[in-house]
Amino acid sequence: MIEFLKKIDLFSHLDNNELENFTKKGQILPVSFKKGQYLIQEGAKYNSLHISIKGICMAEMGDITGKTIKIDEFKPPHIIGIGFFFSDKNILPVSIKAKTNLQIIKISRQAIFNLCKSDEIFLNKFLLTLSSRIEFLTQRIRFLNFNTIRQKLANYLLILAGGKENSLTLPLKMHELADYFGVARPSLSQVFIDFINEGILSRNKKKIIINRREKLLAVCNN
Template sequence: MIDYSLLNQCPVFRGISEDETRNLLGQIHYQVRKFQKDEVVVFAGDTVQDLLIVMAGSVRGEMIDYSGKTVKIEDIEAPKPLAAAFLFGKENRYPVTVTANKKASVLAIPVPEFLKILQLNTLLLRNYLNSISSRAQFLSQKLNFLSFKTIREKVAHFLLQQVGDRYHSFELKNTQQQLADLFGVTRPSLARVLGGMQAEGFIKIEKKTVTLLDKNALNELLRNG
């Protein structure tokens, strides 16, 4: 059985009524796959043949680095899709190995079947395109941050990017944990850098409002990096 109210919280199905979602899935073939704790859902390098959506439990994406060490990339909770941006294209293979953190249930819609319902519902198509575009933008930001050596440089770049040339303050929409994940650092490390920048008079943070008190100093951080 599919929990349609939960499925409609998935970015791909968001905004579509439960009745319409039920109607769409009623016109295609799909599977609900069950996994035990630490069971592999997909292996890195496997061809992506289905749109996979976590419907219960959670899974983790992991990579093996050059030393042979397993590195966790992220946890994916229900009702998030897995590798939605890799359904199409020449190299449509899973970039990471996905393993169940605990008992998990995954909805699997074969790519040809997913194409059918994309053509049947324009909101579903728009949601899917928005989902993969947002992911591409997130990865683009990650690549940007990789070019900076220190956390201070990454934070300075992010802050200057948020305000642009005309403004000095902005409303922070991310939590500290989300920012830490974006920068690829721990939350305590990020908190120390933000605290240091406030102590030095570079920025001021009041609740969710961040004000850049010395944009020149932040730009100098990037120039001297």
């Protein structure tokens, strides 16, 4: 278990003795979940940080009508809900479910808090993790705020290409990009086709060439 923890950046610098100490006090515990079991139910208190070390888990959210929507899927190792762990309400906004049989390490709130207090490197990494999450979410809101899919995609491609380059490689698959924008995949694919038909882009799988940058800028500006 300790070997697994040390593969995770947040814990990689800690020595075995320190981690074994937490284990002896019961502040770090291994737990297993069977496929289909819920690790945490949406709205429950989230008092131990769960880290998946084997198997796939997924986040689900009940919408207001009671329908369950799959939000995300996490491969190991994954630290679950680190951003909500110290929040005011201390409640996860999603349910976490085992998609396959799952091995988890649970770390108590006290252990995480003690590490923050006593270990400067850990504190730095922990603050960095939270801040980077805020950075990611803010960037995501920036994209979502663009009203049309044409605007979202034009803005995204221009940022990826940077100031001068006109070729780029998409870092996400089409369905991931659609999720990132919060739009349906067919609609996004249609905008790609439109851009290509309008002579704005050429595309070869993940390779994109911007042929008419001024047109993309105009889309953002509309």
